[in-house]
Amino acid sequence: MKTEIEPDKRKWDHNGEKPIRIACSKCGSFDVRRDAYVEWDIEKQKWVLATVFDDGACMDCEDSASLIEIQIEDAEIQESSDEHEPG
Numbered sequence: 001m002k003t004e005i006e007p008d009k010r011k012w013d014h015n016g017e018k019p020i021r022i023a024c025s026k027c028g029s030f031d032v033r034r035d036a037y038v039e040w041d042i043e044k045q046k047w048v049l050a051t052v053f054d055d056g057a058c059m060d061c062e063d064s065a066s067l068i069e070i071q072i073e074d075a076e077i078q079e080s081s082d083e084h085e086p087g
């Protein structure tokens, strides 16, 4: 058995085959946030993500909310990356 995935890391790193979006379970908005800590990385000289908490918040509900994962279909990705600027 070689399934040693850090339990903490799985909370915010999505390693599935298909990309996902995070949405509010109440209103379905994608404008959501999540509580997290960052810590100062001396080598990188920037803040790096240290811990992500379960608590989520929705900007539309303006309240704490539970967040759900929605799989993005392949077609949707191609559509957004295949945009042509008119003119």
Ligand SMILES: [Zn+2]
Residues within 6 Å of the ligand: 024, 025, 026, 027, 028, 029, 058, 059, 060, 061, 062, 065
């Ligand atoms: Zn919401």
